[in-house]
Amino acid sequence: SQTIHQWPATLVQPVGSPLSLECTVEGTSNPNLYWYRQAAGRGLQLLFYSVGIGQISSEVPQNLSASRPQDRQFILSSKKLLLSDSGFYLCAWSKKSNQPQHFGDGTRLSIL
Amino acid sequence: QQQVKQSPQSLIVQKGGISIINCAYENTAFDYFPWYQQFPGKGPALLIAIRPDVSEKKEGRFTISFNKSAKQFSLHIMDSQPGDSATYFCAAVVDDMRFGAGTRLTVKP
Numbered sequence: 001s002q003t004i005h006q007w008p009a010t011l012v013q014p015v016g017s018p019l020s021l022e023c024t025v026e027g028t029s030n031p032n033l034y035w036y037r038q039a040a041g042r043g044l045q046l047l048f049y050s051v052g053i054g055q056i057s058s059e060v061p062q063n064l065s066a067s068r069p070q071d072r073q074f075i076l077s078s079k080k081l082l083l084s085d086s087g088f089y090l091c092a093w094s095k096k097s098n099q100p101q102h103f104g105d106g107t108r109l110s111i112l
Numbered sequence: 113q114q115q116v117k118q119s120p121q122s123l124i125v126q127k128g129g130i131s132i133i134n135c136a137y138e139n140t141a142f143d144y145f146p147w148y149q150q151f152p153g154k155g156p157a158l159l160i161a162i163r164p165d166v167s168e169k170k171e172g173r174f175t176i177s178f179n180k181s182a183k184q185f186s187l188h189i190m191d192s193q194p195g196d197s198a199t200y201f202c203a204a205v206v207d208d209m210r211f212g213a214g215t216r217l218t219v220k221p
Contacts, residue, residue: 041216042213042214043201043211043212043213043214044156044201044211044214046208049208090155090156092155094209097205097207097208098143098144098205098206098207099144099205100144100146100158100161100205100209101158101209102158103148103155103156103157104155105153105154105155106153106154106155108153
């Protein structure tokens with residue numbers, strides 16, 4: 001069966017510091033991978049998605065970037081965090097674009 | 113541009129009652145409609161899904177009703193339990209997935 005791992009579960013960072021969140025998927029090959037942000041009590045905002053190694057599409061312009069160095073690894077990064085980057089970051093995978101997505105348990109990011 | 117509209121934003125139901133969450137979509141090309149359940153501090157989990165060639169799908173206490181002509185679909189939770197208290201998201205899929213804004217359900221004992 002397929003599993004998705006995200007770490008860390010929680011992170012507290014100062015404004016202006018760098019960020020690296022990692023997501024890995026097991027039990028499947030060539031998945032579509034997604035990064036979402038969820039503000040407190042709000043819906044899911046798609047940030048990035050990837051259909052293959054090195055292929056990244058950005059949904060919204062922002063202070064963040066994503067990379068996919070390996071087939072089942074997806075990384076969310078920032079060079080300098082802003083207060084507005086606080087939120088709950090979720091990674092998800094799907095077999096194809098028109099199939100359901102499966103989510104990890106997220107990273108709670110707080111910026112001080 | 114919000115392609116999937118979900119209502120209500122929040123819902124309070126007594127234990128044993130029926131919870132109903134509604135969604136409406138705009139793009140007639142959507143061909144798959146999943147519902148997700150999210151508990152605090154966790155990622156959304158796929159709950160139940162339907163394709164537009166059927167009007168209803170039932171899994172245990174959870175039922176999706178689908179009205180293709182009205183471009184609407186809804187989630188019904190029968191015999192709602194306090195453990196069902198969570199945020200529910202509808203979604204619609206064609207080449208990608210578009211989520212509704214979510215409904216926070218509280219089931220009171």
